[in-house]
Amino acid sequence: MPVSAPAPMARPVRLDTWLLVLAAAKFLMQLLLSGRYGLHRDEYLYLDMAHHLAWGYKEIPPLLAPLAWLAQAAFGHSVIGVKFFPALFGGLTVLLTGLIAREAGGGRGAQLAAGFAVAVAPVYLAMQGLLQPNFLDVFFWTLYGWLVLRFVHTHEPRLLLWLGLSIGLGLLAKYTTAFYVLALVLALLLTPAERPWLLTRWFWGGVGLAFLIFLPNLVWQATHHWPVLGHMHKLQETQLTNVSPVNFLVEQLPMTLAGAPLWLAGLWFGLTRAGRPYRPLVLAYFFVIGLLLLSRGKNYYAAAVYPPLIALGAAYLDRRSRPALFGALALGVLLTLPVVPALLPVLSVEQLARYVKKLPVDALTRWEDGRQHALPQDVADMHGWDEYAPLVQRALDQLPPQERAHCIVYGDNYGQAGALNWFGPALGLPRAYTLNGSNAYWMPQPDSVSAFIYANEGDGPEDLKRAFETVEVVGRVQSPYARVRGSEVLLFRHPRGDLRPFVAKRIKEAQEGFE
Incomplete structure (x- = not known):
């Protein structure tokens, strides 16, 4: 079918040498600095997932787990190895941001300014130093922005297939990709020059490709009672209920600091006549913010939407006034410098x-x-985890061999269990389990239970106290900077009866629900 008028002239895809240097510098900075305080609570969960590869998990889609497996296969038991992929995708995001600036007509100065703003913006310094799905989310949203802009400029239909491929992978990385995809579709519907393409076989071919890539995770969700819905419900009850819409909006600026003057310029540019070809990215931004406000999303859920806007702003200011471009960047960087120590571990x-x-x-x-x-919070969540394994070892040393052989080592949540499985092998500890989240699928049915070592956080396990005759506090986490400070390791001995039915019931309940 006929589509829109000829698209604007596109620029060839060329990687500027200095942009490559900047991306490499970002990679090395995140790789070498991010692990100084140790690993984050969430990273222990994702490292555990690497030993249980599947098409889905209760907390996240499946893509991060094979990356965690690759990191451990390539680098072994190494903190730098854990940080490799977040740092790598951080560098790639800087590269893509520069390419978007080039696509929007920006020269070398605009590309480097946009890339640098993304490299040092507070939210990306934090996200691209942690093995969490967030670094993938930022990368994929930036990739979508570049592909959409290339398509608007070239109307090359195969780009819609590449976009579908990228969206499918992005959905396997983090479900919030759906927010940006929906926002982009709404934005294209409101863009007369692009709207006819939504009826072509190329667009629907991209939709089909994204669906096929995402389908295994949908099947997994369906066969596991849709745990993603339970996870979302728990987030709403325990975390998102504290989110203030006013704080959400106000914190968008300090979250991006170095890039804030540029993305504000990008929003303005996209709303002018000269910026009409780039308007889909600007409209998508407003749709994303609206969707997140309606769903009471956390402020950083919007972080991935900014790199394309930062690139647009850099290109716009580059064309208007080079001093204005570098003045805006300098202002953002000056505002960022005071908070860098809170985001990169440059201080003790x-x-x-x-x-x-x-x-x-x-x-x-x-x-x-x-x-x-x-x-x-993220810094506090990097401390204290190494204290659990020696305490569990002390508890095991109190048990005779036969009792030790049938002892369950258990963590109150994925942080305790994951930390024990990271630090435990060096001390010869058995594998630790928990019924928190996806870990419920990995806990085997014991053939007998003679003792129970519980790495606790929060209230004590009353059901275990009733199930055993004795309980001893082996020790507590002492780190004054740990979020888990004061958490106990408890040793339960002498069960009052056969605990196998009790354990089997708890495993079944946890697998079917969401703790």
Whole structure:
């Protein structure tokens, strides 16, 4: 069928040497600095997932798990290995941002300014230093932005297939990709020059390709009672209920700091007549923000939408006034510098605690419970985990061989279990289990239970206290900077009866629900 008028002239895809250098510098910075405080609570979960590869998990789609497996296969038991893929995709995101600036008509200065703003923006410094799905989300959304812009410029139909392929992979990385995909479709519907393409076989071929790639995860969800819905419900009850829509909007600026002047310029540019070819990306931004406000999303859920806008703003200012471009970048960087120590571990944790106390920015130390704390939550979640394994070893050493052979080592949640499975092998510890989240699928039915070692967090397990005759506090996490400070390792001995039915019942309940 006939489609729109001829598209604007596209620029050939060329990688500027200095842009490559900038992307490499970003990669090395994140790789070498991000692990100084240790691994994050969530990283222990994803490292555990690498030993249980599947087409889905209760918490996330499946793509991160094989990357965690590759990291361990290539680098062994190495913190730098854990940080490799977040750092790599951070560098690739910088590269794509520069390419978007080039696609929007920006020269070398615009490409480097956009790439640098993304490289040092606070939210990306944090995300691209952690083995979490967020770094993949930012990369894929930026890739979608580049592909959409290339398509708007060239109307090359095969780009719609590449976009479908990328969306399929993005959905396997993080479900919030659906927000941006929906926003892009709505934006294209409102763009007269692009709307006819939504009826072509190329567009629907891309839709079909994305669906086929995502289908195995949908099948997994359907055969496991749709745990993603339980996960979303739990988030709404425990975390998202503390999200303020006003704070969500206000924190978009400090979240991006170095890039904020540029993405604001990008929004303006996309709403002008000269920026009409780039308007789908701007409209998509407003749709994403609206969708996240309606769903009470956390502020960082919107982080992935900014790199394309930062690139548009850099290209716009580059054409208007080179001094304005570098003035905007300099302003953003100057605003960013004070918060860098809270996002990259360039200070000792003791120095950081003193430093953030002096900052006027509350968002850095506001945790998901809605309260202020001494350290950023992510930093506190990197401490104390190495203390569990020696305490469990101390508990096991109290058991005679026969009792030890039938002892279950259990973590209150995926953090404790994952940390024990990361630090435990060096001490000869057995594998630890938990019924928290996806871990419920991995806990085997025991043939007998003679003792139970419980790495606790929060309230004590009352059902276990009733099931055993004795309970002993083996020790507590001592790190003053740990979110899990004071958590106990408990040793339960002398069961009051056969505990196999009790354990089997709890496993079944956990597999069918979401703890």
